[in-house]
Amino acid sequence: MRTANIGRRTAAGAVAVALGTAGLVVVPDGAARAGGLAPVRVEEVSESDDSATKIVVAECTGARSVFAAGARVVDGDGGVVLTAMVPNSALTHVTVSATARTGFEGDWSLMAFAVCDTSTSPPVRAATTVESASTAEVSCPDQTHLVGTGFRFEGSVDQTYVDEVAFGPGLGGVRAHTGGAEPESLTAFGVCKEPTQPTGPPGVRVEASSAYDGTWPKVAVTEDPDPDQHVYGIGASVVGSGEFFLSALVPSLNLRLAGAEAVQASQLPAAAVGAGRAGVADAGADEDGDGSVTVSGLLMAAFH
Template sequence: MSAQAAARRRRPRALTLVLGVAVAAVVVVPAAPASAAVPGLVRIAVTSASNSTDFRSVTATCPVGKVLTGTGYELNGATGEAVVDDLRPNGGPAVAPTAVTVGAYEAEAFAGNWSLTAFAICANPVAGLVRVSASSASNSDDFRSVTATCPVGKALTGTGHELNGIMGEGVVDDFRPNGGVAAAPTSVFVGAYEADAFAGSWSATAYAICANPLTGLVRTSAVSPSDSNDFHSVTAACPLGKVLTGAGYELNGIMGEGVVDDFRPNGGPAAAPAAVTSGAYEEDVFTGNWTNTAYAICATA
């Protein structure tokens, strides 16, 4: 065999050895896995007694070691005859929230039994989590609005609201986080109307639950049909691969004549929520067309 032929036969073996080393290098240096933005996410529910008293209050508390990222509620059995006055996360501007208190009044005298469920969306500790608030002026105007904005450098994970001084005579019509399908929310707008003429002074408070920016944080939405039906329900779901940290809603066209009866994240004590359902009734007979919008705040699962 010539020296030139022998060299040609040896080259493939040398090349095989080089490729083998390259393959081995790929095997021993795997790609880093994606990390969850909110590990340990679950939904906790607590329900009040069912009776015919005028006022109902209940608190849902996160399991020990977890913090509150979002809120929700459900009125059971009142079908538009009761209104949620308080959806109040605890915590503060330097303290992470761990619970939410929901308070509801009968809007009109209601003889039947009804109950109230509070939902707490909870996760393992989230960096920089705090609760901030802003309150409107207190007066006797028919409409009240206020926006709570996260501190610079933080993003919105969840929401809350409180009506002060009106005790069942006011309804939250707008509970709207900003942001979008490609933009993280940073604030929540609360708009409330008097359900019936009310002579006293009252105010509205917006609560923003905020954290250091979470991976993949966005706000999605879904809108019900526009018609004059008494009840409108709609579900906003997180994009595939994301989970629900918080939510919001908005009634359009009804201006104080509609009541959000259900503001219900899905999930459970061992399952992360990934969608929220908003269900609303006409509080009084209303002949115009109106819609209900649900907002979902979502982060990478």
């Protein structure tokens, strides 16, 4: 019997972050810095094994709060679904969870990321939950703007998966979307704060997209920004004709780049049988359809 693995260990050294073979490769060039206390990325990773569900927590320490979140499934191969990337209400940590689809038995691991920073105007968390719906949208409170994203869904991972975590219009909130069957519940989270500067935009949105074709997994990485700006919130979306879902939303170690990975649902006959919906859980693998992933990074200068 496979049991939950709640793993926490800090990744050591200046190891490159790689998503897939084409992937996001980031070699750190030192601490991100633009005056004041620089933002930092905290990373936690579970053990690699065949546990059915894994939960990982990345915690900000000292005076720093969670400004943004990230997550990544490693070696899931389309058989493991991200179910949550949640900044807690006190903004002290980020919890990431994922569950293997029925029939997937390979070893995999899970990573959680927190972008930690300080500000004279501390961030706050906003959340909206919907029942039996595929889209949840949350708006930032008055006078605040988006700095980080998050989501959580409840339901069968054999039938449901997250294919979009998007910035709202004017950086005013977050939209989360699931593909497949409607989940039991879906929550969109936004980390929001008042701009420190009274004038100028609260942040700059940058995007990058993968090729649109039938080759999976897909990886998209933003370009290196101005040296006085850092990546905070990350959004991503998958488009195409098939069963595709997000498997990673990752800020680079030096907070210079934003990366996202999307995978095609692996062909797991047991998942379709277990769900009673033959052809739903593994339709993407049969279709081998075209698609692409787009990543969005929210750039902000210190201090924002």
